Amino acid sequence: MAEPIAFYFDFSSPYSYLASQKIDALAENFGREVHWRPVLLGAIFKHFGTVPVTRQPGMHDYSLRDFARSARFLDVPFRMPMRFPVATQAAARAYYWLHERDSDLARRFAGSVFHEYFAAGHEISEPAAVLHIAAMLGVDPTALSSAIEDPAVKEKLRLETDAAIAKGIFGAPWIVVDGEAFWGADRLPQVEKWLETGGF
Amino acid sequence: MAEPIAFYFDFSSPYSYLASQKIDALAENFGREVHWRPVLLGAIFKHFGTVPVTRQPGMHDYSLRDFARSARFLDVPFRMPMRFPVATQAAARAYYWLHERDSDLARRFAGSVFHEYFAAGHEISEPAAVLHIAAMLGVDPTALSSAIEDPAVKEKLRLETDAAIAKGIFGAPWIVVDGEAFWGADRLPQVEKWLETGGF
Numbered sequence: 001m002a003e004p005i006a007f008y009f010d011f012s013s014p015y016s017y018l019a020s021q022k023i024d025a026l027a028e029n030f031g032r033e034v035h036w037r038p039v040l041l042g043a044i045f046k047h048f049g050t051v052p053v054t055r056q057p058g059m060h061d062y063s064l065r066d067f068a069r070s071a072r073f074l075d076v077p078f079r080m081p082m083r084f085p086v087a088t089q090a091a092a093r094a095y096y097w098l099h100e101r102d103s104d105l106a107r108r109f110a111g112s113v114f115h116e117y118f119a120a121g122h123e124i125s126e127p128a129a130v131l132h133i134a135a136m137l138g139v140d141p142t143a144l145s146s147a148i149e150d151p152a153v154k155e156k157l158r159l160e161t162d163a164a165i166a167k168g169i170f171g172a173p174w175i176v177v178d179g180e181a182f183w184g185a186d187r188l189p190q191v192e193k194w195l196e197t198g199g200f
Numbered sequence: 201m202a203e204p205i206a207f208y209f210d211f212s213s214p215y216s217y218l219a220s221q222k223i224d225a226l227a228e229n230f231g232r233e234v235h236w237r238p239v240l241l242g243a244i245f246k247h248f249g250t251v252p253v254t255r256q257p258g259m260h261d262y263s264l265r266d267f268a269r270s271a272r273f274l275d276v277p278f279r280m281p282m283r284f285p286v287a288t289q290a291a292a293r294a295y296y297w298l299h300e301r302d303s304d305l306a307r308r309f310a311g312s313v314f315h316e317y318f319a320a321g322h323e324i325s326e327p328a329a330v331l332h333i334a335a336m337l338g339v340d341p342t343a344l345s346s347a348i349e350d351p352a353v354k355e356k357l358r359l360e361t362d363a364a365i366a367k368g369i370f371g372a373p374w375i376v377v378d379g380e381a382f383w384g385a386d387r388l389p390q391v392e393k394w395l396e397t398g399g400f
Binding site for chain 1: 248259260269270361386
């Protein structure tokens, strides 16, 4: 089987959410798997000295309009969260902890976190919210609660984010197909063509 | 006939060039005209305190790769100019001066400027280069040379750029369809759907 597609994202990134709704089906059409890899955009922005698009001068209103319009264009349910952006450490740590145990469960958990935040408009930042989302998938809240505070799990997320930065990943979503990097949900048509043609 | 589509661009903007290669045919499919309006991205960036994508931290190499890949994706000839970005005052002033005389000629002139810079890899910044491009379309170099230095023509470009800033236009290409604004060549599929559906 061909190399999996790497999908770097932050749970608080609207364009990451949009891409998350399409990437698995897209990959499957070409017999590819997707490695979902949450990273911390806050740390990435801090490293590069950049700011989120909604905080770039003059871009706030346009960005909000573009999030919603792009969601409608892609036929993805979307509702701009009241609190935005939010810290996603707890959700990302939970993802990696679950991933070591059951990658399919971790994938469903990631989908649920995105859905809760960007479709249902619920809180995903606090550990309690993360435990609640995981509990709906049958994950024991006590074990997950410890995991979120486990230094080894914290370190795993830190290493993943640092590795992304070392690769030059400056934003999300960031999709890598056979070494070729694509930034943004709006590059999905190029990702598709790349998979179809093996590079163009 | 429905309202024309407004197409704001800078002659030195790669994504503007890509959009310029598609916008007329796209509009024509829906019985629309396109009003081409060069503006000065330098003044826009200065106003908003932003920087071109190639100068944003960490984004230089990715941007260059994305320009060329997006051109291939859209099947548009592209060659990254040696000098980039460049001042486009002379070309933009020439455009508006020609536009008052012959809007079709102005449109062909704009196409030639983009082609010279992004397909042929030639200089377009100096007045001499602009005069040369216009001369190939039969424009008298002496008259155009005076026009480029005419205070009224300079003022016209200043007013166009100021009006764009006042409308909140923070980047290019910027396409407006019936009051709805789209930023970036990668929004052309959304522009098309908007024209097709009257809004979504």
